[in-house]
Amino acid sequence: MTAGSSHSNPAPTRGDEAPAWHLPFWIAHRGAGRRAPENTLAAFRLGASHGYTAFECDVKRSADGELFLLHDDTLARTTNGGEQVAGERSWDALSRLDAGSWHSPGFAGEPIPRLDGIAAACRANGWGLNIEIKPTPGDERETGLAVAKAVRRLWAGSATLPLLSSFRPDALAAAQAAAPELPRGLLLDTLWDGWQEVADRLAVVAVVTNHRVMDRALAMELHARRRRALCYTVNEPVDAYRLIDLGIDGLITDEVQRFAPGRQDPRLAA
Ligand code: G3P
Numbered sequence: 001m002t003a004g005s006s007h008s009n010p011a012p013t014r015g016d017e018a019p020a021w022h023l024p025f026w027i028a029h030r031g032a033g034r035r036a037p038e039n040t041l042a043a044f045r046l047g048a049s050h051g052y053t054a055f056e057c058d059v060k061r062s063a064d065g066e067l068f069l070l071h072d073d074t075l076a077r078t079t080n081g082g083e084q085v086a087g088e089r090s091w092d093a094l095s096r097l098d099a100g101s102w103h104s105p106g107f108a109g110e111p112i113p114r115l116d117g118i119a120a121a122c123r124a125n126g127w128g129l130n131i132e133i134k135p136t137p138g139d140e141r142e143t144g145l146a147v148a149k150a151v152r153r154l155w156a157g158s159a160t161l162p163l164l165s166s167f168r169p170d171a172l173a174a175a176q177a178a179a180p181e182l183p184r185g186l187l188l189d190t191l192w193d194g195w196q197e198v199a200d201r202l203a204v205v206a207v208v209t210n211h212r213v214m215d216r217a218l219a220m221e222l223h224a225r226r227r228r229a230l231c232y233t234v235n236e237p238v239d240a241y242r243l244i245d246l247g248i249d250g251l252i253t254d255e256v257q258r259f260a261p262g263r264q265d266p267r268l269a270a
């Protein structure tokens with residue numbers, strides 16, 4: 001695997017310094033959503049109980065424009081809403097669903113959170129946030145626009161703005177147009193042709209890859225361009241060790257009980 005070498009003229013996004021960065025090394029995935037129902041406030045609380053201070057979550061838009069947390073396009077896997085497309089439902093309908101029972105009886109009745117509720121929890125607790133813009137197919141630009149506008153409002157006056165990331169460049173472009181000051185990250189499951197040009201155009205401060213595609217050359221390339229190099233979803237110590245040795249800047253994990261977030265290197269974990 002090569003990291004791609006089409007860039008011979010690194011162009012830092014802001015002077016000679018890397019852009020401001022507010023996320024710690026360890027980030028809990030979907031709000032620590034393996035031992036609690038993913039993308040719920042209960043999952044954030046579980047992650048926090050293990051010492052995590054930063055969280056990734058997936059955000060999409062309801063039919064009437066509310067922003068809420070959910071990973072899948074449909075409601076079936078993580079709610080009692082069946083096979084309906086979540087983004088085609090009103091917030092009123094979504095707000096009545098049970099997003100906890102699928103996981104285990106102790107979480108029965110856990111609601112789907114809205115982004116404004118998560119923002120309040122993050123600001124009250126000093127948590128960092130990585131918002132993955134996860135649009136319903138066809139709603140990429142509207143979702144990117146809505147997330148950027150909401151984040152600008154919900155984090156007004158905060159020194160620690162969320163990182164907005166997406167696999168969808170069109171969603172990030174809409175966010176960039178609406179609120180260019182918000183930090184953006186490009187998610188890459190593979191190193192598709194032209195990703196570097198897209199990252200430049202979107203002026204991303206981070207590239208977040210599937211951990212399997214990160215190597216030393218890619219980490220060095222990103223750092224040379226003043227970008228953070230992060231990986232998802234890292235749940236095995238052997239993968240974490242490899243990535244830490246590459247000098248990457250952050251790991252997104254489900255395993256909040258396995259990796260101690262206060263220590264970058266899990267080999268040092270108590
Ligand atoms: O944001 C990183 C990671 O969450 C991307 O994959 O499918 O878990 O949302 P996924």
Ligand code: MG
Nearest residue numbers: 056057058132
């Ligand atoms: Mg995600």
